[in-house]
Amino acid sequence: MGKIKRALISVYDKAGVVDLARVLKQEFGVEILSTGGTAKALQDAGIDIIQVSKYTGAPEMFEGRVKTLHPKVEGGILQRRDNPKDAAEAEKYNVPPIDLVVCNLYPFASVVADPKTTNDQALEMIDIGGPTMIRAAAKSWPYVAVVANPAHYSLIIKEMRENGGEVSQKTRANLAQEVFAVMSLYDATVTQYMAEKLGAGTKFPEMLVKMYRKVYQCRYGENWDQEAAFYRDTKADWSLADAKILQGKEVSFNNYLDIDATVQMLLDLGTKKPTTVIFKHTSPCGAAMDDTSLLESCKTAFSCDPLSAFGGIWGFNRPLTKDIAEYIFVEKKVFVEVILAPSFAPEAMKILQTKQNVRVVEFGDIFSKRNSIYKMQDIRGALGGALVQDYDSKPVVKEWKVVSKKGISEKEKEYLEFAYIVCKWAKSNSAAFVQPTKTGVYSIGIGAGQQSRVHVVKLAASKAKEFGHETKGSYMGTDSFFPFPDGLEAAADVGCVAIINPGGSNKDADVIKTADDRSVALVFCGKRVFRT
Numbered sequence: 001m002g003k004i005k006r007a008l009i010s011v012y013d014k015a016g017v018v019d020l021a022r023v024l025k026q027e028f029g030v031e032i033l034s035t036g037g038t039a040k041a042l043q044d045a046g047i048d049i050i051q052v053s054k055y056t057g058a059p060e061m062f063e064g065r066v067k068t069l070h071p072k073v074e075g076g077i078l079q080r081r082d083n084p085k086d087a088a089e090a091e092k093y094n095v096p097p098i099d100l101v102v103c104n105l106y107p108f109a110s111v112v113a114d115p116k117t118t119n120d121q122a123l124e125m126i127d128i129g130g131p132t133m134i135r136a137a138a139k140s141w142p143y144v145a146v147v148a149n150p151a152h153y154s155l156i157i158k159e160m161r162e163n164g165g166e167v168s169q170k171t172r173a174n175l176a177q178e179v180f181a182v183m184s185l186y187d188a189t190v191t192q193y194m195a196e197k198l199g200a201g202t203k204f205p206e207m208l209v210k211m212y213r214k215v216y217q218c219r220y221g222e223n224w225d226q227e228a229a230f231y232r233d234t235k236a237d238w239s240l241a242d243a244k245i246l247q248g249k250e251v252s253f254n255n256y257l258d259i260d261a262t263v264q265m266l267l268d269l270g271t272k273k274p275t276t277v278i279f280k281h282t283s284p285c286g287a288a289m290d291d292t293s294l295l296e297s298c299k300t301a302f303s304c305d306p307l308s309a310f311g312g313i314w315g316f317n318r319p320l321t322k323d324i325a326e327y328i329f330v331e332k333k334v335f336v337e338v339i340l341a342p343s344f345a346p347e348a349m350k351i352l353q354t355k356q357n358v359r360v361v362e363f364g365d366i367f368s369k370r371n372s373i374y375k376m377q378d379i380r381g382a383l384g385g386a387l388v389q390d391y392d393s394k395p396v397v398k399e400w401k402v403v404s405k406k407g408i409s410e411k412e413k414e415y416l417e418f419a420y421i422v423c424k425w426a427k428s429n430s431a432a433f434v435q436p437t438k439t440g441v442y443s444i445g446i447g448a449g450q451q452s453r454v455h456v457v458k459l460a461a462s463k464a465k466e467f468g469h470e471t472k473g474s475y476m477g478t479d480s481f482f483p484f485p486d487g488l489e490a491a492a493d494v495g496c497v498a499i500i501n502p503g504g505s506n507k508d509a510d511v512i513k514t515a516d517d518r519s520v521a522l523v524f525c526g527k528r529v530f531r532t
Helices: 017-028 036-044 052-056 071-078 084-092 108-112 119-124 129-139 150-162 169-197 253-269 294-304 322-331 346-352 367-373 410-425 453-466 486-493 508-517
Strands: 006-009 031-034 100-102 145-147 212-217 229-233 244-247 275-280 283-290 312-316 336-341 359-362 377-382 385-390 431-436 440-447 475-478 498-501 521-524
Touching: 006 017, 006 071, 017 031, 017 036, 017 100, 017 150, 031 036, 031 052, 052 071, 071 129, 100 129, 108 119, 108 169, 119 169, 129 145, 129 169, 145 150, 145 169, 150 169, 244 346, 253 275, 253 283, 253 312, 253 336, 253 367, 253 410, 275 294, 283 294, 283 410, 294 312, 294 322, 294 440, 322 336, 322 346, 410 431, 410 440, 410 475, 410 498, 431 453, 431 486, 440 453, 453 475, 453 486, 486 508, 508 521
Parallel strands: 006 031, 006 100, 100 145, 312 336, 336 359, 475 498, 498 521
Antiparallel strands: 212 229, 244 359, 275 283, 275 312, 283 440, 377 385, 431 440, 431 475
């Protein structure tokens, strides 16, 4: 370690910088070099500084674009204090050492986040001198302390007071590591801006640059012996990290996967009708929409498969009220892992607070943000790499192509679209039977994760029967085409009256003929909804 004798202070965010400089000057007699607005702020506070332009003998140029890019500045930072050759050169060229660099960068990310920002304004926010200084200081961390975050000013002051004007090697190393992380984020933000706004890149560039910030240490990973954390995409307009966890145990890796699937299914179903969805292991085990109330949708969604709902994730598209909390936790006494809603009434929270282990997640107004949420890419890890695709955010029905002799009404379109959204969010291969009620529609049997189409249809039908649901007069969706007529026959055997799928099988003609023979309406919607 060495005492800090000379500091260079040049910051955009001036919070706390006067107090830091005053301590450096008054308590430790540090010589302070500064530039532009920072120099003025320090001088206005009565702190003696040396203008960098006077120190180097080179004026600031090009309206402040060049201030600190000078050998006397960079050399003062980069010289190795324990290297005799460096010491000789420093003396020869009159380049004194700089021991502390305090610098934060132009706020490029916040400026370009404003849609009114022009390209010229954005370019002026690409910092050059600041990154050069802090990178140099971070490289020289054995000799130089570098502070790129005002939150660390108090740490510098504390250590200097405790160590007679010195900053420990450990702290210097930690601060240097943070600088390189800050620069990685900064450069990634500029790279993404150039690609997205200036047409300098493609959707799938040769080098994919993304930056994530850790926001949550998960309770554990997918299994108990795995560790995990949740990271927020720094470019996302909205993230699950923005949802408020109002109470409950730590959120696990699996909880986040379930929360993600639940929120996305709610986004697909929208806000036209009060809606409830219940998930287990990232597949729905109950869903309902009701014209009259959220409570009715809650009751019918739960009735689909009350066994699988044990330990499930419950999601609502309306504020959660007292009557729903009473139904779930008092009347039915259901064990719930996570409950999600745009907001929670105070009376509902009183009931939820009696179940302290239940994770209560408030996601706010996500429905108006749907388009911006899905501007991001869907990125999944694969061994040694990542698979990148668009989110499957387009409407589930591309077209209403009725290929059977039997037609469908406008109301039946609602039932079929609902069934198709349910099977979209069940793991492939999937099938979902739904039934209308007097005031809505709800799932009665959901099959997921099967390797054959016919088996998943039979599974969904058997689950409906197991829980006492009437399959006669039901509607069904399945996430891809029927490779053979047997899947349609299995649905017809239990009384299904209309089916939606994308079509596209080599056996479509046989499937259509079977639909006509069994008096089943068949719709090819033109969009597959696999989910792996």
